[in-house]
Amino acid sequence: MNDTSDAGPGTLRASADAVLARLVGAPAGSARLREDQWRAIEALVEHRRRALVVQRTGWGKSAVYFVATSLLRERGSGPTVIVSPLLALMRNQVEAAARAGVHARSINSANTEEWDEIQQEIADGRVDVLLVSPERLNNPDFRDQVLPRLAAATGLLVVDEAHCISDWGHDFRPDYRRLRTMLAELPAGVPVLATTATANARVTADVAEQLGTGAGSDALVLRGPLDRESLSLGVLRLPDAAHRLGWLGDHLGELPGSGIIYTLTVAAAEEVAAHLRRCGHTVASYTGRTEDADRRQAEEDLLANRVKALIATSALGMGFDKPDLGFVVHLGSPSSPIAYYQQVGRAGRGVAHAEVLLLPGREDEAIWQYFASVAFPPEEQVRRTLDVLAGAGRPLSLPALEPLVELRRSRLETMLKVLDVDGAVRRVKGGWVSTGEPWSYDAERYAWVARQRAEEQQAMRDYATTGGCRMEFLRRRLDDEAAAPCGRCDNCAGPRFDAKVSAAALDAARGELGRPGVEVEPRRMWPTGLAAVGVDLKGRIPAGELSWSGRALGRLSDIGWGNRLRPLLSPGAPDAPVPDDVVEAVVRVLADWARGPGGWASGEPDAPGRPAGVVTVASRSRPQLVESLGRRIAEVGRMPLLGSVGQVPEAAEARLSRTNSAQRVVGLHRALTVPPELAGELAAAGGPVLLVDDLSDTGWTLAVAARLLRRAGAEGVFPLVLAVQG
Structure with a gap:
């Protein structure tokens, strides 16, 4: 590259445009930076200032820091350090940097085996850009050994997705605040760039203050209009989860190009992906549970249009760069209009038209509350x-x-x-x-943040029901002074999609959502540290005290059975006998479980014995529900109801902690007991038992109760619950 250290503004601008051309793959001389992009680059490179850039998704914020990096490196500056929140974003940034002739590496949780090699490359001056996750900033080794050397050598510090610094923002991450320490250790004259697409005036001011780009500082603040002219926003209100899932099965193929379908929970993402695959659509799920290798493959498949959609949680929220993404659908409403704007901004960055559709559901508010x-x-x-x-x-x-x-x-x-x-x-x-x-x-402050969250939830309710322009609504929530009717959304230009769902699609969706049964994996290890509070349990749970794999009717976060079970199991729900439809579904779960792999009726040589009886877990909050469930199962299965795992009298009024595993186990260990009469029934039954409860939120009640039953003579324990949390 040519040395631009003594170049005037005109030459510097020409060099910047040349780097941009390489970055976007355009012929030399055919690409030109936007004026605000150039203003930010000039401030960073020529004047070594600090800058805060608040611009819509797709505006080209990454171009600012890659072009600035290239020019600063030509002038002999050290490597750029980019603090970046997500692996998908890091991978996009590394690939984009390579197009600009910039050598980028990342240090994150997915490449620990490369850290030593990368740190040596940095020491040798072979790295132009280092991407680090905010969590790295407070890793003791990284903070104490790597970070001081990095701060001393850094040529440019970039804080990407800077709204994460602010607890007023929708995605606050305390690790980001470690940046204040790094900022204090930067040598004089090192430029700093903070970027975000999702910050209202309050968040912008908070970020500016923390990064030293606020009032009174010699900093450049660039805030642009947030309209996305390619996006057509719409809301489709459908009667229930089956209609929403059926609508996707019918209409996914009509949406332009490939895109993202966001869900609020991991369970819903996996459920929706499974259903759409059965409908013949090529989709993949992408959640916090997805293995890194599978995430990479899913990203590549979407980038290459090998899938119609990724069914994703917010794990695919920030920075995923696919300019031709044709649609973003939300199956369930996020709790914040700022978060919603950030996610829909994934679409339409490099195409003239993209569809954005919200399908709100009844379960949304319960998930917000969680x-x-x-x-x-x-x-x-x-x-x-x-x-x-x-x-x-x-x-x-x-x-x-x-x-x-x-x-x-x-x-x-x-x-x-x-x-x-x-x-x-x-x-x-x-x-x-x-x-x-x-x-x-x-x-x-904490109370104020909670009130802000409540206001944001109300704003999302208002967004779904407004008769005004939807884009203008979102822009006003982001304090965009240029907000005006877009002329494109369903309220401005009329709906583009109707709510019709074919009978076949609706039947298929109801079948999917009505399919009962979730495996409940047993706890296999006791929490650490129990000896410190007088409980002699540690390490792996012995095989003779372990429960077997169990079953639940559904997850509370499901859009299928979750919607049916939440009203039964919510904290304020009245206690009552188990409803008939729930019993019928539980019986189907039992039948499928018995005949399935490893089931007692599977005919396999090592299959466990048929349950010899039913045991319930005594419940203080829902005694009628749990007792009636155990009794009905015993009647249908022609098994005796042996009794209940109860609570010792002195623990009957104590509150069992649900806050963490160790506290939960301590309370259960001291509270639960097998009454003598139940021990006698277990000895007489002479086989495994079904252990019945209403809800498993941590798995520890089942683990402790199973241990007690096994020690009292049960040959095995099959846990069966109505719902699991998660």
């Missing part, structure tokens, strides 16, 4: 965690902390990351330690 329940914990739980760390005298890992605090592991980890950023704790080798620094609980 995700809202994992917000920042109350102050007493935070203080308890700080006290435990302060008194430990050594680092405590998450598994070691769990038995001592009442927080589920994912929520505990997020809380610790926030406390780490606030300076109250620190992650070190071996776990977490208290710093001893004073810390205050910002109750007002």
